[in-house]
Amino acid sequence: xxxxxxxxxxxxxxxxxxxxxGKARTEGLLELAVHDLRSYTQDRHRTVDDTxxxxxxxxxxxPEPWAQSLTDIAAASPVAEGSRPTLIVPSPAGEVFxxxxxxxxxxxxHLVFACGRYEGIDERVLEWAAxxxxxxxxxxxxxxxxxxxxxxxxxxxxxxxxxxxxxGNPESLIEESHSDGLLEYPVYTKPSSWRERxxxxxxxxxxxxxxxxxxxxxxxxxxxxxxxDLIDILDVSNFSKTEKNVLWELGYAVVNGRAVRRxxx
Ligand code: 6GU
Numbered sequence: 001x002x003x004x005x006x007x008x009x010x011x012x013x014x015x016x017x018x019x020x021x022g023k024a025r026t027e028g029l030l031e032l033a034v035h036d037l038r039s040y041t042q043d044r045h046r047t048v049d050d051t052x053x054x055x056x057x058x059x060x061x062x063p064e065p066w067a068q069s070l071t072d073i074a075a076a077s078p079v080a081e082g083s084r085p086t087l088i089v090p091s092p093a094g095e096v097f098x099x100x101x102x103x104x105x106x107x108x109x110h111l112v113f114a115c116g117r118y119e120g121i122d123e124r125v126l127e128w129a130a131x132x133x134x135x136x137x138x139x140x141x142x143x144x145x146x147x148x149x150x151x152x153x154x155x156x157x158x159x160x161x162x163x164x165x166x167x168g169n170p171e172s173l174i175e176e177s178h179s180d181g182l183l184e185y186p187v188y189t190k191p192s193s194w195r196e197r198x199x200x201x202x203x204x205x206x207x208x209x210x211x212x213x214x215x216x217x218x219x220x221x222x223x224x225x226x227x228x229d230l231i232d233i234l235d236v237s238n239f240s241k242t243e244k245n246v247l248w249e250l251g252y253a254v255v256n257g258r259a260v261r262r263x264x265x
Pocket of ligand 1: 089090091092138139140141142143144145146147148151
């Protein structure tokens with residue numbers, strides 16, 4: 001898999017040399033290049049921004065340096081003739097990035113990230129780029145960052161770790177938060193008693209059936225408390241009697257494979 005990132009702050013992407021993603025690059029599991037947008041400017045001042053038509057606060061990124069960089073990158077794309085690389089445009093105005101989008105993007109052969117700064121990139125760039133890219137504005141969530149770089153660090157890590165071989169133990173991909181639509185259960189390690197606090201007995205019992213049940217219950221409790229929005233979209237049609245009882249205790253009834261808040265809760 002190949003990643004290209006275009007930014008006016010290429011140094012911002014330095015953490016991608018480290019840790020799991022850095023190691024994956026060294027091992028050739030993924031290729032990643034960072035490009036300085038200013039190297040695609042033609043003027044003496046290497047200008048990348050200008051004032052917005054129609055007025056308003058801040059500056060807008062000029063279209064031409066983007067066209068130059070994206071043309072170069074598309075020309076060197078590893079994708080097969082007749083298919084297009086994906087252009088991710090980090091923006092608080094994009095579709096929300098989540099684990100299922102991470103899985104979807106991990107299937108792509110070539111992802112290009114266009115990091116905007118200031119008030120954003122001239123909209124015509126996104127229209128123009130659709131000739132040679134699948135263009136997807138993507139947001140990390142409902143808050144505003146100063147630019148796309150931090151969002152790219154998050155997305156490359158979330159996507160990169162799903163590439164086979166990047167995470168040493170593939171089991172850890174299966175059990176983690178969000179992969180089953182629920183938050184992860186709490187974890188504990190030695191010592192079993194620490195500062196007057198004991199690890200739940202069942203985890204020391206060696207009874208794997210009981211442990212699995214206990215953990216699923218904690219997942220449900222934690223998700224209902226912290227992320228009730230996830231309970232609303234959960235498929236509970238294959239839930240056991242015990243799991244449905246936990247949901248009931250948390251104030252939900254099971255109707256047509258969905259958990260719905262009970263009137264009386
Ligand atoms: Cl992807 N970009 C920016 N600039 N701000 C954000 C964001 C992205 N996601 C949330 N806020």
